[in-house]
Amino acid sequence: MSKKLVNGIHHPAIRCCGEEEMKKAVSFYTDILGLKVWRSWGSGDKSACMIDAGNGMIEFFADAEPGRTIGPVDHFAFATDSVDDAVETVRAAGFKVTVEPHDVDIPSSPMYPVRVGFVEGAAGESIEFFQER
Numbered sequence: 119m120s121k122k123l124v125n126g127i128h129h130p131a132i133r134c135c136g137e138e139e140m141k142k143a144v145s146f147y148t149d150i151l152g153l154k155v156w157r158s159w160g161s162g163d164k165s166a167c168m169i170d171a172g173n174g175m176i177e178f179f180a181d182a183e184p185g186r187t188i189g190p191v192d193h194f195a196f197a198t199d200s201v202d203d204a205v206e207t208v209r210a211a212g213f214k215v216t217v218e219p220h221d222v223d224i225p226s227s228p229m230y231p232v233r234v235g236f237v238e239g240a241a242g243e244s245i246e247f248f249q250e251r
Contacts, residue, residue, distance in 0.1 A: 131179065154169065193245060197249070204235070
């Protein structure tokens with residue numbers, strides 16, 4: 119039997135403009151969403167860490183240049199039991215909701231009924247909350 123080349127997604131990475139922005143971003147994921155820091159290393163603008171997201175990691179770096187532009191990744195999504203609760207928790211913490219929770223019937227075969235909502239994280243990243251219905 120041959121080895122699988124891909125076993126799953128390990129982590130997306132978020133580049134923050136400096137240590138302070140990274141601290142705010144990590145606080146968003148730990149204090150608001152309840153995730154835990156798994157590993158951290160470096161200091162200052164060379165700081166980095168990985169946060170355990172349950173079935174993968176999110177990696178953070180503090181070395182982005184101000185004025186960075188959005189790359190080809192549009193957003194990443196968290197599976198949740200309640201899109202509405204997740205979005206309201208983020209809103210109550212003072213973060214921007216970019217797409218209110220709503221139902222979508224993805225026109226696949228078979229139809230894929232889901233509920234989604236989008237928010238903006240502390241480093242400007244687009245986060246989707248995704249719930250199968």
